[in-house]
Amino acid sequence: MPELPEVETIKRGLAPFIKGKKILEVEMLRPKLIKGMSPSIFAKKVKGDTILGIERRAKYLLVPLKSGNTLIFHLGMTGALLKSVHKKPLSKTGEEAQKYIRISGNVILDFSDLRLFGKIWLVPSKKVLEQKEIKKLGVEPFSKAFTLDWFTKELAKRKTKIKLLIMDQAFVVGVGNIYANEVLYRAGIHPARPANKITPKEAKKLHHEIIDVLSDAIKHGGSSVDNYVDAEGGEGTYGKLHKVYDRKGEPCTKCRGVVQKISLGQRGTYFCPKCQK
Numbered sequence: 326m327p328e329l330p331e332v333e334t335i336k337r338g339l340a341p342f343i344k345g346k347k348i349l350e351v352e353m354l355r356p357k358l359i360k361g362m363s364p365s366i367f368a369k370k371v372k373g374d375t376i377l378g379i380e381r382r383a384k385y386l387l388v389p390l391k392s393g394n395t396l397i398f399h400l401g402m403t404g405a406l407l408k409s410v411h412k413k414p415l416s417k418t419g420e421e422a423q424k425y426i427r428i429s430g431n432v433i434l435d436f437s438d439l440r441l442f443g444k445i446w447l448v449p450s451k452k453v454l455e456q457k458e459i460k461k462l463g464v465e466p467f468s469k470a471f472t473l474d475w476f477t478k479e480l481a482k483r484k485t486k487i488k489l490l491i492m493d494q495a496f497v498v499g500v501g502n503i504y505a506n507e508v509l510y511r512a513g514i515h516p517a518r519p520a521n522k523i524t525p526k527e528a529k530k531l532h533h534e535i536i537d538v539l540s541d542a543i544k545h546g547g548s549s550v551d552n553y554v555d556a557e558g559g560e561g562t563y564g565k566l567h568k569v570y571d572r573k574g575e576p577c578t579k580c581r582g583v584v585q586k587i588s589l590g591q592r593g594t595y596f597c598p599k600c601q602k
């Protein structure tokens with residue numbers, strides 16, 4: 326599933342390419358990906374509009390349009406938003422078969438999603454923050470609101486296992502399963518520790534590592550697991566730098582220990598029992 330670094334990578338890849346471009350055509354092979362309005366109204370409203378830019382909120386891509394509407398994309402489990410050079414129409418067979426929604430003009434944007442959990446909305450820009458899915462989101466880790474002071478106080482209030490808490494999108498956005506494992510390893514904290522048992526010193530380390538791991542992952546174009554590709558269809562290379570994620574039974578990179586796997590909140594949880602207390 327694309328996490329924050331992957332979505333940010335897509336955003337950065339698309340930004341210079343789509344800004345100021347006019348939408349001339351909307352093709353839909355899987356109209357059910359369009360939510361909140363009928364696909365035909367969606368197409369009619371979007372056609373002729375101009376793309377002002379692209380932003381990210383958590384794992385949502387927001388594309389404001391000149392008309393005062395905003396396109397919201399969620400990539401689901403296996404979604405991708407690709408700039409395309411193809412002029413071929415979408416079809417149910419061949420290379421174009423996995424591209425489901427195409428927005429084209431003097432730019433072609435393909436939304437592809439093998440498992441069809443992705444979603445696309447069109448909402449008035451001033452109502453984006455009121456959108457149910459966006460409204461419930463927690464603090465953005467790269468924003469000014471994510472202060473150490475706030476983070477430390479919030480941890481002290483909660484008994485939730487620390488890995489589940491940092492993955493809770495209503496608390497902090499963007500730390501999905503892969504990065505939660507990596508962040509806790511770097512911070513030397515056992516994933517099942519209750520949040521309120523984390524010392525202020527550890528909270529400081531954890532706060533730092535959340536920002537640092539996500540920044541490193543963005544620098545490397547994200548991690549390519551579950552079909553993730555960037556806006557150019559390329560793979561991220563951060564996966565090669567995972568220290569614990571998907572490394573069960575392999576040696577720890579810091580000590581002589583062995584990476585172990587447990588299940589927390591039904592998610593594979595990897596850690597070094599010697600380094601993480």
Ligand SMILES: [Zn+2]
Pocket residue numbers: 577578579580581582583597598599600601
């Ligand atoms: Zn270790």
